[in-house]
Structures are given as C-alpha cells and as structure tokens.
Amino acid sequence: MNRIAKKIVPHVILTVFSLVILMPLIWIVRVSLTDKLTAYKIPPEIGTLGLMNYVDIFQRYPFVSWFANSFIVATASTLVALPLATAMAYSFARLNTGGALLRLGVLASQMLPPIILVLPLFGVFLLVGLTQSRVALIIAHLTIALPFLSWMLVSFFEGDMARLEEAARVDGASRWQAFLFVAVPVAAPGILAAGLLGFILSWNEFLFVLVLSGPDTQTLPVGLASLETHAGVEIAPLAAATVVSLLPVFALLPFLRKHLIQGLSLGALK
Amino acid sequence: MASITLDKITKTYPNDVTAVNGVSLDIRDGEFMIFLGPSGCGKSTTLRMIAGLEAISSGDLLIGGRRVNEVDPADRDIAIVFQNYALYPHMTVARNLAFGLRLRHVEASEIQSRITRVAALLGIEPLLSRKPSQLSGGQRQRVALGRALVREPQAFLLDEPLSNLDATLRASMRTELIKLHNSLGTTIVHVTHDQVEAMTMGERICIMRDGDIVQVGAPMEVYRNPADTFVASFLATPPMNLLPGRIESDGDGLAAVVETCRLPIPAAYREAYASHAGKPVIVGLRPEDFQAVAVGGGRTAPVALHTITTEVLGPEVILVANFASPGGPEVHIRMPRDFRAKTGETVTLHFDLPEIQVFDPGTTRVLARPFLP
Known part of the structure; x- marks a missing residue:
C-alpha cells in the first residue's frame, strides 16, 4: 500500500502541475478547431470540430509572410549572434577583456526595459534608411541575443577549459588554433543550446518588431496581435495561428531536451 | 633532449604577490628533476613558466642553451602532463595523441607509426578508438603521458600527474615513469608534494618554500643532510x-x-x-x-x-x-x-x-x- 502510494502521489502532483501549465495550450488547440461562437461558450463545448480557422488564416491574413519573416529574422539573428557571442564569451572568460566593468555593462544593458532601447534604435534606423526592413529587425534582435548568449557562454570557457587550451598550446597550437580546434568543439553543446535559445528569443520577440517593422516585414507575434481588431478579437483564427507559430519551437524540442540539459550542465568535461 | 636553466626567475602577479622569488637552477640534459614543496610554494608556477604558460616577470629561462622567455609555448618543444590530464574530450584517444603532430604537419604515416609505438609502450592499444570519458583514471593518465611521448619533445614537464590516482596505481605508475626515463633519457621535471615520489623517482630534488629554493640535491643527500628544519620535517614519514x-x-x-x-x-x-x-x-x-x-x-x-x-x-x-x-x-x-x-x-x-x-x-x-x- 505504502509503496503504491509512493508511486502514485508524485504522479498525481506532477499531473496537476503539468495541467496548470498545459491548460492554456489545450484551450487554444480546442478554440482553434471550433467556430467563433462555440469558442466563447462556458462551460466549454466541443461542438463541430474543423480546420476552417487554419484555412482562414492562410486565406484572409498574410500568415505566410509573417511566418517567413519570423523564420528569416530568427535564423539570421541567431546565425550572426552565435559566432560573435562565442568569441565574446571566450574573450571575457580567458582574456578578461574589459574586466568586470565591461561584463557588467553588457549585462546591465539587458536590465533596461526594452522600450527604452526601441526609440533610439528607431531613430538610428530612420537616419540610415533601414526602418521597416528585415535587416533592422535582425540588428534589433542582435541587441538582445548578443548580451544574453555571451553571458550564457562565458561559463563554458572558464575553469577546466583553460587547462585544455594550455595543453593544446604546449602541443603546438596557436591561440587561435586552440580556440578553434579545442575550445569551440568542447563548448559545442553549450553553443548549440545558446543558439536554440537565441532562436526562440527572436521568434517570440514582440516590442521591437511592433515599432520597427513595416506591413511587409511583420513577424508572427505582431501579426497575431493584429488579429485583435477594433471589430473584436478574432479568437478562433488567432488560436489557429498561435498553434502554427508554436510548431517550429515544437520541432526544436528534441534538440532542446538533449543539448540544453547537456549544455547547461557542462557535461562535456566530466 | 636539452638542459633547462633558470637564472634568477621571478614571478610577480599584478596584485603584487610574488609566487616565485629569484629562483636559479640548472637542470641537466637528461636529468629527472623533482620540484617538491607544500602547496603554494611556487613549484607549479615555476613549471608553468618553463612551459611558457605563465609569463616570466624577471630573470632568464634557457632551454637547450636558447633563451626562451618570450617564445610561444608551441615553439618550446616541451610537453606537459597536467594533474587532471586535460585530454581533449571531443577527440578519440588516437586523435588526442595525434593532435600535436598534426599541428606540426608531421606526415600521416609517421603519425600512425609513432602512435602505434607509444600505444604499445603504454599498453593503451585497445583504447585508441575510445573517447576520454570512457576511460578510467589510470587509463586517462596513460593517454596523457602518451600524448606527451608521441611528440618526442626535448623535455617533459609533469605537474602532479600521479596525485589523482589511487595508492596502488600511483605506486605502479611511479615505477613506470622511472622505467620510461631510463629508456628514453629525456629531461623530466616532475612537480609533486608527495615526498615518496620525490625520494624514489628523482635524480635530484629541488625543495621549494614560499617561492624560494630551500635545497637542491640527490634524494639521499637531502634526506641525510637537510639544509634546515623545514626540509628535515618535510622529507620522510615520520619526519625528523x-x-x-x-x-x-x-x-x-x-x-x-x-x-x-x-x-x-x-x-x-x-x-x-x-x-x-x-x-x-x-x-x-x-x-x-x-x-x-x-x-x-x-x-x-x-x-x-x-x-x-x-x-x-x-x-x-x-x-x-x-x-x-x-x-x-x-x-x-x-x-x-x-x-x-x-x-x-x-x-x-x-x-x-x-x-x-x-x-x-x-x-x-x-x-x-x-x-x-
């Protein structure tokens, strides 16, 4: 009895907690499959389920464009941020570039409310004629990704990594070769994890895109928000669009599970 | 093979801490030299300066008669074995051994034959295709040693390489290192805080304390004629x-x-x-x-x-x-x-x-x- 209880109780507790997190998602999936009237019924009613909202978002709204913009901006900003953040983290960790002051400065930039950064950025882009362009969004997202990713990666280049690099240097490697052939491959799980997080950060980013994008360069979060029109919230298509916009993150999930945990627990050196 | 000469070598850190204080020492060509002392005595720092991993604040360092103060560690032609082995975790044992040779553009066939020879010498042939994480402590130790051996350097620097091993393994590795030295005849500088290693392995012991050399001499000479009470109480258990x-x-x-x-x-x-x-x-x-x-x-x-x-x-x-x-x-x-x-x-x-x-x-x-x- 006692042993069975020991097995069941944790599962019950975990199920309840999981439901707290999953309920909104399940709700959205249900709403995405019903019509607008059924969607608002309390208690929830299943009614006739169908894919009409999914068809709707592709026909009535520029959903493909939002999705493509999101994908391009997230991929490009991650691909640019990753090598830069890796080099930055390495120089913070191993060369102590700029000392504690620069490290803290980089972190402090992330403590500012994003809204403070948006207006100056808008001003700069206006000056160089980049407003409403995807390039502007990519640069804007770099201002988020670079500090975040470099801070995340610093720990990967500290500690035992110094010994490995010293071993490589005595083995005949130049500093650059030691970085490229030893430090980067050893930190690869962390770099990959950082890349995945960078992608998700950009994918979900709302404020910068809201201010800096134009009609042709809107990404998903801003596109979805535009479904809340003055004629009321288009709740059912909104739910369908939300489900589709979650798909890439779900596709990354297996990688995330494997590499994020491995990467964040610094397993490579043990 | 080469002699190593330290001439008034000093290491002062930016925070004004002097780790090594004007140390002078002649390590002869082919000698097995032990740096012995308690932790923080400057022995590892001295070794790292010889390797080029630590800048020399003042004094001259000569390897094989050539002043190498400003020479990059890659160009000093020495090999180092670290306490935690520092094997490249993303490479197989064979690639770990080959890494230094590939960087030096040694021919593939030559690399292969050297790896085969060293692997046979250390008994690590069955491990060549494994990753370091799949090895035991003793096996990692051998691979780390092998990585130094394949390079055929002018001198080996060993930074407490046996201290992570259990007592039995340590005793047998001690004997193996002595055998290796006898057969290769390469200069070895071995840092340790273990007086048994110092007594049994070294041709000469250099005892350090607080960044200074207290005494240098053959093990029995130092044991029977300690220079001061520190040396007397450091060598042998129970001590004098x-x-x-x-x-x-x-x-x-x-x-x-x-x-x-x-x-x-x-x-x-x-x-x-x-x-x-x-x-x-x-x-x-x-x-x-x-x-x-x-x-x-x-x-x-x-x-x-x-x-x-x-x-x-x-x-x-x-x-x-x-x-x-x-x-x-x-x-x-x-x-x-x-x-x-x-x-x-x-x-x-x-x-x-x-x-x-x-x-x-x-x-x-x-x-x-x-x-x-």
Whole structure:
C-alpha cells in the first residue's frame, strides 16, 4: 500500500502541475478547431470540430509572410549572434577583456526595459534608411541575443577549459588554433543550446518588431496581435495561428531536451 | 633532449604577490628533476613558466642553451602532463595523441607509426578508438603521458600527474615513469608534494618554500643532510624529530643536551658545533636512527623513552614516546616489526650519534658539519 502510494502521489502532483501549465495550450488547440461562437461558450463545448480557422488564416491574413519573416529574422539573428557571442564569451572568460566593468555593462544593458532601447534604435534606423526592413529587425534582435548568449557562454570557457587550451598550446597550437580546434568543439553543446535559445528569443520577440517593422516585414507575434481588431478579437483564427507559430519551437524540442540539459550542465568535461 | 636553466626567475602577479622569488637552477640534459614543496610554494608556477604558460616577470629561462622567455609555448618543444590530464574530450584517444603532430604537419604515416609505438609502450592499444570519458583514471593518465611521448619533445614537464590516482596505481605508475626515463633519457621535471615520489623517482630534488629554493640535491643527500628544519620535517614519514636543546661542554668534547639526555657529539663534528657551545639549539634525530642494542666505541648513546603508544604497521612499528622524561617532547621512532612496548613503559634505545643534526633556532638553518655520503 505504502509503496503504491509512493508511486502514485508524485504522479498525481506532477499531473496537476503539468495541467496548470498545459491548460492554456489545450484551450487554444480546442478554440482553434471550433467556430467563433462555440469558442466563447462556458462551460466549454466541443461542438463541430474543423480546420476552417487554419484555412482562414492562410486565406484572409498574410500568415505566410509573417511566418517567413519570423523564420528569416530568427535564423539570421541567431546565425550572426552565435559566432560573435562565442568569441565574446571566450574573450571575457580567458582574456578578461574589459574586466568586470565591461561584463557588467553588457549585462546591465539587458536590465533596461526594452522600450527604452526601441526609440533610439528607431531613430538610428530612420537616419540610415533601414526602418521597416528585415535587416533592422535582425540588428534589433542582435541587441538582445548578443548580451544574453555571451553571458550564457562565458561559463563554458572558464575553469577546466583553460587547462585544455594550455595543453593544446604546449602541443603546438596557436591561440587561435586552440580556440578553434579545442575550445569551440568542447563548448559545442553549450553553443548549440545558446543558439536554440537565441532562436526562440527572436521568434517570440514582440516590442521591437511592433515599432520597427513595416506591413511587409511583420513577424508572427505582431501579426497575431493584429488579429485583435477594433471589430473584436478574432479568437478562433488567432488560436489557429498561435498553434502554427508554436510548431517550429515544437520541432526544436528534441534538440532542446538533449543539448540544453547537456549544455547547461557542462557535461562535456566530466 | 636539452638542459633547462633558470637564472634568477621571478614571478610577480599584478596584485603584487610574488609566487616565485629569484629562483636559479640548472637542470641537466637528461636529468629527472623533482620540484617538491607544500602547496603554494611556487613549484607549479615555476613549471608553468618553463612551459611558457605563465609569463616570466624577471630573470632568464634557457632551454637547450636558447633563451626562451618570450617564445610561444608551441615553439618550446616541451610537453606537459597536467594533474587532471586535460585530454581533449571531443577527440578519440588516437586523435588526442595525434593532435600535436598534426599541428606540426608531421606526415600521416609517421603519425600512425609513432602512435602505434607509444600505444604499445603504454599498453593503451585497445583504447585508441575510445573517447576520454570512457576511460578510467589510470587509463586517462596513460593517454596523457602518451600524448606527451608521441611528440618526442626535448623535455617533459609533469605537474602532479600521479596525485589523482589511487595508492596502488600511483605506486605502479611511479615505477613506470622511472622505467620510461631510463629508456628514453629525456629531461623530466616532475612537480609533486608527495615526498615518496620525490625520494624514489628523482635524480635530484629541488625543495621549494614560499617561492624560494630551500635545497637542491640527490634524494639521499637531502634526506641525510637537510639544509634546515623545514626540509628535515618535510622529507620522510615520520619526519625528523626536532627537539629543543643546548650544546654543552662535555669534558674535552661537546654534547647535545635535550631534557636530561646527553648525546655526545662525535669528534668529527666538534669544530662545526663549537661556536654554539652553551647556546640553545634544535636537535634533529631521525626516527630510523634508534636501535635496541648499543654499539661499542661510543658510536651510540642510550636514550630513555616513555611510551605513549605504538603503531604496528606490519613491516615496522612506530613508537610514539616522550623523550628522556615523562613530560619530555613527543618523538616518533621507527622500530623493526617485532618491537613491542606498553603504554607508560620506559624503553631504553640507542641513538646512532653520527646521524645527529643540529639547527640554529633563530634561522632554522642547519649548523654545517661534515657531510654524510
């Protein structure tokens, strides 16, 4: 009895907690499959389920464009941020570039409310004629990704990594070769994890895109928000669009599970 | 192969901490040199300066007669084995071994033959396709050693390479390193805080403390003629017994007096100790230099010991006792395995007088007397 209880109780507790997190998602999936009237019924009613909202978002709204913009901006900003953040983290960790002051400065930039950064950025882009362009969004997202990713990666280049690099240097490697052939491959799980997080950060980013994008360069979060029109919230298509916009993150999930945990627990050196 | 010369080498960190203080040392070509000292004595820093991993603040470092202060570690042609092995975790054992050779653009066939040879030498052939994470501590140790060996460098630097191994493995690796040195004849600098490693492996020991070299010499030379009380108490377990005493006139000779015990000074040492007659000194008596039976001709002197306890180790027995009187200083004495004494029992043993050492209590330096071979 006692042993069975020991097995069941944790599962019950975990199920309840999981439901707290999953309920909104399940709700959205249900709403995405019903019509607008059924969607608002309390208690929830299943009614006739169908894919009409999914068809709707592709026909009535520029959903493909939002999705493509999101994908391009997230991929490009991650691909640019990753090598830069890796080099930055390495120089913070191993060369102590700029000392504690620069490290803290980089972190402090992330403590500012994003809204403070948006207006100056808008001003700069206006000056160089980049407003409403995807390039502007990519640069804007770099201002988020670079500090975040470099801070995340610093720990990967500290500690035992110094010994490995010293071993490589005595083995005949130049500093650059030691970085490229030893430090980067050893930190690869962390770099990959950082890349995945960078992608998700950009994918979900709302404020910068809201201010800096134009009609042709809107990404998903801003596109979805535009479904809340003055004629009321288009709740059912909104739910369908939300489900589709979650798909890439779900596709990354297996990688995330494997590499994020491995990467964040610094397993490579043990 | 090459000699390594340190000429007044100093390491000062930006926070004004001096880790190594004007150290000068000649390591001969092909020599097995041990850097011995407690942690923080500067031995590892010295090794890292030889490797080029730490900048030299002042002084000159010569490898094979060439000044290398500013030479990149990659171009010094030395190999280092780290305490935690520092194997590249993303490479197989074979690639770990090949890494240094590939960087030097050694031909693939030559790399292959060297790896085969070294793997056979160290018995790691079955491990070549494994990753470091799949190896035990002892195997990693061998691979780390192999990575140094395949390079065929001018000198090996070993930074406490045995300290992460268990006792049995450490003992066998000790022997293997000695064998390797005998067959290769390459200069080896081995850093350790383990005095057993120092005594058994080195041709010479360099004992360091607080960034200074205290004494350099062959293991037995250092053991029998310690330069000061630090060396005396650092080498061998149990270490030399250091007892407060005095030098007094004894007829026409001298005697070292500890508590109520008078130890006549051998005639050959009288001149050396004469200047300290009537002064307080520290008398050093090795635990090994006591015996149950007196030797004639005044070679030994009787000492009364009040047993505190005995530690029966198997091959030997350590007698822990108060020296000369029940309230006297505590001493450790190494006796043969059949020796027994009860707590509180007074035992009379005989000290081998030529082995006596006398230290100045102010400077802690030994009073120089004729050397024992």
